[in-house]
Amino acid sequence: MNIRxxxxxxxxTIDEKLVLESRDKTVEFRKPTEKDGKEIYRLVRESKTLDxxxxxxxxxxxxxxxxxxxxxxxxxxxxxxVTGFVPPGQQNTLxxxxxxxxxxxxxxGLATELIERxxxxxRRDYKLQYVEATVTPSNIPSRNLxxxxxKKHYTxxxxxxxxxxxxxxxxxxxxxxxxxxxxxxx
Numbered sequence: 742m743n744i745r746x747x748x749x750x751x752x753x754t755i756d757e758k759l760v761l762e763s764r765d766k767t768v769e770f771r772k773p774t775e776k777d778g779k780e781i782y783r784l785v786r787e788s789k790t791l792d793x794x795x796x797x798x799x800x801x802x803x804x805x806x807x808x809x810x811x812x813x814x815x816x817x818x819x820x821x822x823v824t825g826f827v828p829p830g831q832q833n834t835l836x837x838x839x840x841x842x843x844x845x846x847x848x849x850g851l852a853t854e855l856i857e858r859x860x861x862x863x864r865r866d867y868k869l870q871y872v873e874a875t876v877t878p879s880n881i882p883s884r885n886l887x888x889x890x891x892k893k894h895y896t897x898x899x900x901x902x903x904x905x906x907x908x909x910x911x912x913x914x915x916x917x918x919x920x921x922x923x924x925x926x927x
Contacts, residue, residue, distance in 0.1 A: 768851070770858050773812040773822060775804035780819035781812070788841040790880055809835070811859040813842075813851060820846050823855045832867055834923075835860055837874040840886070852886050853893070860925070871923035875903050877915040887920040894925045 773781060778800035785791045785799070802810065802824050813821040821842035828836050842851045856872065863869055872890065876883045891898035903919035 767815070768820065769814045770855070771812055771814070772807040773803040773810050773824075774807060775800050777812055777819060777822075778803045781822050781824070784819060784822060784841050784843060785839065787844065790882070791839050791841055809859070809863060811855050811862070813855055815846070819843075821851050821855055823852075823859050825859060827863070827867055827869075828873075831871075833869055834871040834873055835863055835867075835869055837872060840874075840883070847882075853890060856886075856890060857893075870925055871921060872925070873919060873921050875917035875919055877917060879915060884920075887922060891922045894922070894927055896923055896925055898922050 778796065781799040781803065782793075782796045785793050806824060806826055809826045810824045811822065812819055821840075823840045824838045825835050826838065828834055837856060840852055840855065842855075860869060860872060872887070874883070874887055876887065888898050899921045900918050901921075902916055904917040906914060906916050
């Protein structure tokens with residue numbers, strides 16, 4: 742199966758599917774399950790930018806945090822995901838823990854679409870107004886993603902240090918900066 746044919750060129754949305762006009766292929770969006778843990782783990786390993794957690798953690802994520810996460814599939818293969826949660830005491834905030842898109846599908850707005858769909862889905866159950874994520878200084882694509890998300894919603898993106906290098910046991914781990922986007926009203 743050649744998944745390279747699923748390239749986002751122009752799109753139209755039908756419910757939870759993104760129709761790829763160029764080839765009548767679809768990208769389907771759904772909540773992950775524990776069965777998706779292996780694929781999420783694969784995407785994280787292949788991303789080469791995200792911290793790779795244990796495979797077990799992605800199985801747990803699919804089982805216990807599926808309500809606040811989203812998976813994108815093309816021809817039944819996982820091509821992107823967002824793992825997130827609503828922090829205790831911050832019922833108006835979606836915290837994006839990890840987001841990645843398969844390398845073959847990058848550069849077409851799929852990461853933004855994943856965050857947007859997850860935010861809008863959760864907005865029904867929570868009174869979400871903010872998106873938060875932590876990003877290292879060298880992760881330019883993620884910085885651009887979250888700054889672009891703020892611009893799309895005509896709102897602020899406030900960046901402040903969240904975790905210093907000294908808080909990590911790994912000597913080469915960069916500081917993590919908190920990106921807080923909002924309030925989002927659209």
